[in-house]
Amino acid sequence: MSAPDANSGGGRQQQFEFSIGCVPFQLQMSDARLFRAASLRYAAFTGAVAQPIEIALNESSFVESLPAEFAYNFEGACLRTDSRKTRFDGVRNDYALDSLLRILLSWKLTGRHGFLLHAATVIRNGKAYVFTGKSGAGKSTVASLSPKGCVLTDEISLLRRENGQWQAHGTPFWGEFRAAGSNTSAPVQGIYRLVQGAENRVASLRPRKLIRALLPNVLFFCSESEATRRLLEIVGHAAEEISGYELTFRKDSAFWEVLPA
Amino acid sequence: MTSKPSVSWQKNPALAWREIDDATVIISPTDSVMHELNDTGSFLWKNIDGRRSAAELAGLLAETYEVAPDVALTDTQALLDEMSTRKLVVPIPATGGDLR
Secondary structure, X not given: OOOOOEEEOOEEEEEEEEEEOOEEEEEEEOOHHHHHHHHHHOHHHEOOOOOOEEEEEOOOOOOOOOOOOEEEEEOOEEEEEOOOOEEEEXXXXXXXXXXXXXXXXXXXXXXXXXXXXXXXXXXXXOEEEEEEXXXXXXXXXXXXXXXXXXXXXXXXXXXXXXXXXXXXXOOOOOOOOOOOOOOOEEEEEEEEEEEEOOOOEEEEEOHXXXXXXXXXXXXXXXOOXXXXXXXXXXXXXXXXXXXXXXXXXXXXXXXXXXXXX | OOOOOOOEEEEOOOOEEEEEOOXXXXXXXXXXXXXXXXXXXXXXXXXXXXXXXXXXXXXXHXXXXXXXXXXXXXXXHHHHHXXXXXXXXXEEOOOOOOOO
């Protein structure tokens, strides 16, 4: 984490750099309370990065001179990005900051052949098992029933195609597990659509069924046609190139026994 | 209501779509609604080019799937009407007027 570097009006401007799924960010802010909260929240993901996406937080003196490439309002907080800079305004707490960061990341990933997915990801034997589903499907249950230290995230996974291979990255966006995700990645073994049942069994999904399972769980907030086309192309590649399964599971760790190695 | 066989159709230009397996997945960016077309729907979708009429599309369907022309026309019009209701396709006025 870099040292405070400037004064900006009401408070001393501070900044720190971090990356999520190899997407580099630099947060700049004058609010000491938010700085502390953000530093804690993204501690596992901090470190010097090259050519970060600069985000000015609550810097009201910043005046837009370029057309917005993407803008989004979320519960009173707003995100605006142009070809030079990104700004988050109206951010009152780390929850709002976290939400805008997810929104920005989901948009930036379409230019990096990746996407965010409501999914828990667990590493076993060096491979990432991705478990997807809506709230209540069992993502946090799967995470809690997996060996400690192997959970990349219990809520939001980042999938990216890198050098011809799909990688799953941990994110700092957590769910009921209430622990920061792990800042590591692994090649994806498979994506599992979660169904709770009376027994543990696994069945293959064709790409057509996998994309149907994926799309409702993809985080994406841009309503612009071209960005949506890029996203659909990326998720389509994932459905064609990653093995898909439906996992029916009981709430015990025995489900691991039916998963392919 | 069934549309006229002579009416030409085009895909809604605002949509994102992709073929996968033998199906077509379509997303409406404004409301994030996902639509899925089966193989017959996908065949029609691929051939909707802004010029072909329902009758011409039905002719292609009859030839490819070896069904009777009247059955193909009925099926094609039903599918186009359903797609139109979902705002996946839009009719082109026979006069060739400005679509904006």
